[in-house]
Amino acid sequence: MTTIQLLKGHPLSSKEHATHALLYMWKVRKFEEAVKDLFGRGMMHGTMHLSIGQEASATGMCLALDLADQITSTHRGHGHCIAKGADLTRMIAELLGKKIGYCGGRGGSMHIADVETGNLGANGVVGGGIPIAVGAALASKLQKKGTVAVSFFGDGAMNEGAFHEAANLAAIWKLPVIFFCENNHYGMSSSTDKAFAIHKLSDRGLGYGIPGVTVDGNNVVEVYEAAEAAVARAKSGGGPTIIEAVTYRWEGHSRSDKNLYRTKEEIEEWKHKDPIPKFISILHEKNLLSQVEIDAIQQQAYDEIMHAVNEAVKAESAEPSGLLDAVFKKVSA
């Protein structure tokens, strides 16, 4: 197991911070590519929801968080999990149904949680994690812990009742929570144009008295700056914020997706807005990292993922024995 080494702060504030931001974006990208490859080779079961193209939003948000701050995530949650500091081997192992996987093979891709890094879990139900994040924020307030909870969700979840009820509770109780909407333009095949009568999804906050901000979700610097402001507001008792990070998923919704609802041209257009080269060009502009350093970071991300895959493939498979005993937590005497 690797030790948790997160570096909080503005991605342009130092060489270390820039390295960290780039490394994590690349880790997410390489992780998703590895998952796609494992699927293609028939080594992975079930389905997959890849976040390729959305690396800046998960990374930018988590750069503003402390280890004790909590997140809830979605079916497309690998990026959030990695950006919050999860162990890559245990993640891959879970996807491969191994005993050392985060859920011991019982949850799979959509249910990874990691207590140590404050990840309260991905979720298979659209919007399911939003009220849970509000509850974590309520606990933080009642216990005076000073932590913030972030709920990651997609554009589709904004039309779920869960979002609306959770937003209202957070607003009336001024809870330290951030509603982080990754608007990737599609809920499965439903485009935001068809599913919303508003253009800026952050405007949804108006009805609840929650400030909303819309940022370029493919620009990690912009995402971080919005995240930092929202965290500061939440931690100082100012209450919730909605952040809409406008981004795009390159891959289909899941492995069954034939991309019938969008054009190749549209996908190609968004590939030109790739968040990783976008950040690299900022780094060049600011002279923060050299090309040699950048190449080394990319290699490190690749090596870490390959190491995780190799370790996970070798690990012992989960066994059905003991499943009945796993339903409830044992009552201590």
Place this chain on the structure above:
Amino acid sequence: MSEKSDTNNRMLTMAESLREAMTIAMTERDDVFLMGEDVGIYGGAFGVSSEMQNKFGEERVIDTPISELGIVGAAVGAALAGMRPIVEIQFSDFTAQAMDQIANQAAKIHFMLGGALHVPLVLRTPQGSGTGAAAQHSQVLETWFANIPGLKVVVPSNPADAKGLLLSAIDDPNPVIFLEHKLLYKFPGRDAVPEGSERIPLGVSKVVRRGSDLTIVATGIMVNKSWDVAEKLAAEGINITLIDPRTISPLDMEPIHESVRETGRLLVVQEGPSHGGFINEVIARVSESPTFGSLIAPIKRLAGMNIPIPYAPQLERAAVPQVEDIEVAAREIVKNWR
């Protein structure tokens, strides 16, 4: 049974005993809090939390907007983050609004997430017919919850049990659905309620009375109706063992097997509709065990009709088993199968 240890002969209503349990738990530990619609100054729709906000303040007895999904979801999140929330949902019918958080989140988190997290949450909610509130305020939904692995389901039938069971439910590290029959709130039970903080463990069926002619297994208010029948028939020489599972999930079958082996006759009673009902599980477990060989009579079940609960009092009464129905069934089984 621990509840017999009381010497003060304190007779409380179930609303009072539930309030006492919550008060004890909230006094014992800081992480317990109560949240729900109108639980504060109003005291809850049935007065269960009356005066509690005065005692514990607005941060520990939290009035919420009408927002069942939001409330239960927030309770799940608070439980994950180290608190022990008690949520009151005003009528169990309204749990339908919150079902994702109950069934897909709270129930599954411990298992699905590999045991890393757990949800110490109690959801208290009134259920049952008899108040003329019609189909959307009168259901008995215990079977819904019992069919979801990961939930513990408690159905108290009297104030003394309600107190000890609620204290255990609050201690439990798992989500517990605590279903209170609304007709029981205002009436004292037969047993005194102990003053202390004694717990009654979840998953232990209670043998309410013993007799060798017939075993009745009943849930919730049907335990009380069955008791009345047992009293009446005892005078005629028909002796009934009455078993109250108290926790319908997990279900403690042992006292049921033991009693049926002795009586050879089994009558099961629930208020909810018969189709797919909880009592069918009791019947199945008896039928697939060696206990089946002890039966000398066909098993009989009494349950609600398979209809929504109607409004008019005569229609409402007809929809669920009444004392007379239980009496007729009990008498017939014993008389017809000797």
